[in-house]
Amino acid sequence: MIENGTPKSSKEAPPLRVEAVRKSFGAQKVLNGISLEAAKGETVAVLGKSGTGKSVLLKLMIGLQQPDSGSIRVHGEELRGLRREELNEVRRKMGFLFQNAALYDSLTVEENVVFPLERNSGLPKGNKKKRARELLAAVGMDESLNKLPGEISGGMQKRVGLARALALEPDILLCDEPTAGLDPITAAEIDALILKMQKERRMTSIVVTHDLPSARTISDRLALMRDGQIVVEGTFEELEGSKDKFVREFLNRGS
Amino acid sequence: MELPAEFGAFRGELRAAWSDVRPVTRLLTRFIEWFGELGLFCGELVRGIFLNRFEGAEFAHQLDELGSKSLPLAALAGAATGVVLALEAHDSLLRFGAKSLLPALLMVSIVKESGPIITGLVVSGRAAAGIGAELAAMRVTEQIDAMEASGVNPYSYLAATRVLACIVMMPLLTLVADFCGVVFGWITSTLTQPISWQLFLEYGCKSTTFTDFLPPTMKTAVFGSIMGVVACFQGMRARGGTEGVERAATRSVVQASLFIILADVLLVRLIQVIWP
Numbered sequence: 035m036i037e038n039g040t041p042k043s044s045k046e047a048p049p050l051r052v053e054a055v056r057k058s059f060g061a062q063k064v065l066n067g068i069s070l071e072a073a074k075g076e077t078v079a080v081l082g083k084s085g086t087g088k089s090v091l092l093k094l095m096i097g098l099q100q101p102d103s104g105s106i107r108v109h110g111e112e113l114r115g116l117r118r119e120e121l122n123e124v125r126r127k128m129g130f131l132f133q134n135a136a137l138y139d140s141l142t143v144e145e146n147v148v149f150p151l152e153r154n155s156g157l158p159k160g161n162k163k164k165r166a167r168e169l170l171a172a173v174g175m176d177e178s179l180n181k182l183p184g185e186i187s188g189g190m191q192k193r194v195g196l197a198r199a200l201a202l203e204p205d206i207l208l209c210d211e212p213t214a215g216l217d218p219i220t221a222a223e224i225d226a227l228i229l230k231m232q233k234e235r236r237m238t239s240i241v242v243t244h245d246l247p248s249a250r251t252i253s254d255r256l257a258l259m260r261d262g263q264i265v266v267e268g269t270f271e272e273l274e275g276s277k278d279k280f281v282r283e284f285l286n287r288g289s
Numbered sequence: 290m291e292l293p294a295e296f297g298a299f300r301g302e303l304r305a306a307w308s309d310v311r312p313v314t315r316l317l318t319r320f321i322e323w324f325g326e327l328g329l330f331c332g333e334l335v336r337g338i339f340l341n342r343f344e345g346a347e348f349a350h351q352l353d354e355l356g357s358k359s360l361p362l363a364a365l366a367g368a369a370t371g372v373v374l375a376l377e378a379h380d381s382l383l384r385f386g387a388k389s390l391l392p393a394l395l396m397v398s399i400v401k402e403s404g405p406i407i408t409g410l411v412v413s414g415r416a417a418a419g420i421g422a423e424l425a426a427m428r429v430t431e432q433i434d435a436m437e438a439s440g441v442n443p444y445s446y447l448a449a450t451r452v453l454a455c456i457v458m459m460p461l462l463t464l465v466a467d468f469c470g471v472v473f474g475w476i477t478s479t480l481t482q483p484i485s486w487q488l489f490l491e492y493g494c495k496s497t498t499f500t501d502f503l504p505p506t507m508k509t510a511v512f513g514s515i516m517g518v519v520a521c522f523q524g525m526r527a528r529g530g531t532e533g534v535e536r537a538a539t540r541s542v543v544q545a546s547l548f549i550i551l552a553d554v555l556l557v558r559l560i561q562v563i564w565p
Contacts (some may be wrong), residue, residue: 150439
């Protein structure tokens with residue numbers, strides 16, 4: 035178990051490394067020198083109370099927001115200071131599953147998945163639709179190709195969101211509360227899907243969640259956030275054995 | 290070291306004066322910040338147009354959205370302008386014994402100013418609110434973030450297509466408004482004193498030159514760019530749920546109309562200088 039968010043040392047640059055990142059919105063300090071890294075094929079679940087900056091951390095990792103200070107490296111490449119086109123190149127290696135799926139509401143389910151493929155994949159035209167259908171079949175949404183996002187349930191939207199996040203075959207997957215607002219059965223289905231995709235593609239994943247059973251199922255390692263920092267990291271079993279009051283309170287309440 | 294009493298009094302006066310001017314400086318700062326953000330937005334927009342792939346299908350969709358849906362509005366506004374101008378001008382010209390000048394007066398005033406400005410304001414009311422609300426809704430539901438996260442430039446896909454569609458469609462809608470204005474002006478004047486369409490058109494066109502028609506029609510492309518830029522800017526920087534969407538839509542209409550009126554004043558003078 036690693037305390038105070040000290041990243042592990044490794045010879046090769048990890049796919050994702052966050053070092054001493056600070057982020058404030060006005061007077062409100064959200065991230066206070068946070069450090070975190072994920073190795074290839076590893077899934078890290080980031081847990082913490084609401085409003086501790088977990089979603090902000092994910093948005094910083096994909097360059098949707100800029101840190102005030104600190105470093106974010108994706109495959110060794112520093113995100114700060116990249117031009118939009120350079121940043122887009124990095125983003126093409128990453129997938130992002132949004133909390134509310136964030137599907138394009140004027141496009142059908144199929145068009146939502148084709149959208150990134152049309153713009154950022156070198157596939158021939160006919161193959162893009164084929165690939166989108168394969169992805170939608172993999173998440174069990176091949177029956178709803180022509181439906182609009184407003185016509186399908188929240189769980190189905192998450193499935194489509196996952197298919198869209200995986201469209202460009204990313205090697206890093208960022209998930210923001212993948213099971214939030216879903217019933218336990220649908221949540222377990224989404225977990226199983228993420229797990230299946232991770233195994234098939236050996237992706238590095240960062241999953242922000244409040245859902246402890248979900249975190250236990252899909253992650254190799256947990257990182258607990260408090261006051262804008264990672265206060266403790268380790269496997270679920272290691273954290274269960276922790277005597278830290280905050281860790282105990284969090285795990286007991288969540289399980 | 291002890292400071293003299295006069296210095297303390299002076300410091301108090303200075304502080305009071307500062308608190309008086311503070312709201313003004315804050316307002317000024319916000320104003321400068323707004324223009325700065327608008328400048329950055331325009332920079333991203335230009336990069337989106339020239340450095341990224343051209344989103345032809347989305348551009349065509351926006352042409353249809355803006356053109357076909359604003360067409361009845363532009364036609365109606367043009368027709369109403371023609372009717373009102375014909376009624377007002379008829380009485381005035383009658384008073385000066387210059388009733389025969391009605392076709393010319395109607396044609397020149399519609400083509401030169403009434404048609405373009407009325408089309409600009411009416412279409413901006415519909416299109417700017419629509420674009421502002423649509424993009425704001427996409428912003429607050431993270432759809433624009435999702436676009437960026439998948440490596441797609443939203444300035445190219447969302448903003449550039451809408452701004453270009455506004456620029457292309459505005460002169461075309463103005464032509465429709467001008468045509469309806471002239472036709473309904475003729476119908477109105479015919480009700481009081483019958484005159485054939487051919488004769489009306491002949492008298493009207495005789496007094497209308499190329500410079501009366503083309504520059505004012507083309508200036509609506511500038512109105513279109515103002516409308517598109519302001520609406521996309523307000524939409525893409527929206528924050529705060531439903532209220533943010535409402536705010537973006539309202540600001541889009543108000544600011545687009547305001548800037549169109551200001552631009553019209555400058556463009557009328559510019560046209561007069563270039564084509565005296």
